[in-house]
Amino acid sequence: MGYMTFIEHDGTRHKVEIEADKSLMQHAADNMVPGIDADCGGECACGTCHVIVDEAWYAKTGKINSSEQQMLEMTPEGAPTSRLACQIEITDALDGLVVHLPEFQM
């Protein structure tokens, strides 16, 4: 079974087990990772599940659609590898994934 890691802004690490076919946001919520509360339930409506993907993994997290892109453009603390966690579908290919959490969600 694979694992992935969330790193909080203060450096706290959360290693969680990968469950295929669940979004990155759902992984955070199901494992009580602080800072990702999934306010809209994954509808790409709130922009409160912003993560910054580790550069080495960014290309493997899939394509960004225009809706997500628009939300991200206005997100504070935005970075070149920013994503919304609700839009990343986790597969076994993402075993080892590392994402960083911003200090604040919008």
Next chain:
Amino acid sequence: MKNSTSNSGQDQVCVIVGASHAAAQLATSLRQKGWAGAIRMISDEGRLPYQRPPLSKAFLAGETDADSLAIRPPAFYAKHQIECVSGKVTAINRREKTLTLADGNEQRYDKLALCTGTRVIRLPIQGKELAGVHDLRSLADVEGIRRDLPRTRRAVIIGGGYIGLETAASLRKQGIEVVVLERAERVFQRVTAPAVSAFYQRIHEEAGVVIHTDIAATAFEGEERVERVVCADGTSYPADMVIVGIGVTPNSELAEAAGLETNNGIVVDEYCQTKDRDIVAAGDCANQWDPHSGQWRRLESVPNAMEQAKTAAATLCGERSPQNSLPWFWSDQYDLKLQIAGLSQGYDQVVIRGNPDSGRSFAAFYFREGQLIAADCVNRSPEFMFAKKLLSQKTTPDPTRLADDTITVRNLMEEVTG
């Protein structure tokens, strides 16, 4: 007798009445904040907490199944020792700190969280018991609607608010003929400016929905199943199915009977506390004092339920962190994503960005006495994020610049934030 000195509260029991968004978040937040005692969530719905927003959208449209609506997987509750109990609470006995359940059992509590939500308002008219007449609030309601879909060619929806129009869009997607009957003079009258109402009326009419406003249903008629809706003006509309979406009312009777203050919901302060310091309330049932606006607020929204749940959990854990989150809402209809920041009630000026008379994307900014108070953004996520930022910083942009759609949001942001 209380003894919390030796075991950091492991013998304490927090009971949560209800099992929807607020309850699920409250239980989660209690554990995140280190609540060591028992957490018992009591609900008479017979299901683990599930997402309600998709009920009128993807779930009604048949694009998702019931299992995928779960807010957390079943294993989550076991892992974090959150007990989900089936039962109906019939009384709160504050002196003894117990709850009475409908089966006669008693449940003790040290801390109590009321997340009792709302229930739908029923039209007090003839024929409301006929088969084929549905409410839309719970998963069970929508499962009932879905069972009736194969025999439905024509549906009448009573109410042109969010539930009514989201339902209209979901049914149209499935080829059903839809008539919406709205009592007010325009759809969304309670929550938006006329330009936004007109936009949504146009979009729905282009999709083939027939909308009548200024009209009151007076009876549902049929043999065993509903066959038509009769209105006060003498018109009638054939229907194989009727969905009533005219609003909800808070479930505050339990609190009221226990001597807690209620007024359009369970009255709580900015810490989500009732006047009983061991009892909090969160979600659609709570009417909260907002010291910033100097207004009472009872909001029917998932984000508000989640924010109040976090505040309430903090309060129960002995923290004092007042709620000061910005209200926001969303609604999906067809390809349109409506995102709303702030509360527009009481506005005296509306600034429109983009053209609501054609196309499928624009934003309406609401001002009161020169201050930005809210924004409705249709397929305009940058404007929504911009509005959220402005509202939380209490900054107001220049209305003339805002109305100029050739200036990008990024530029507007730079002008405001410098």
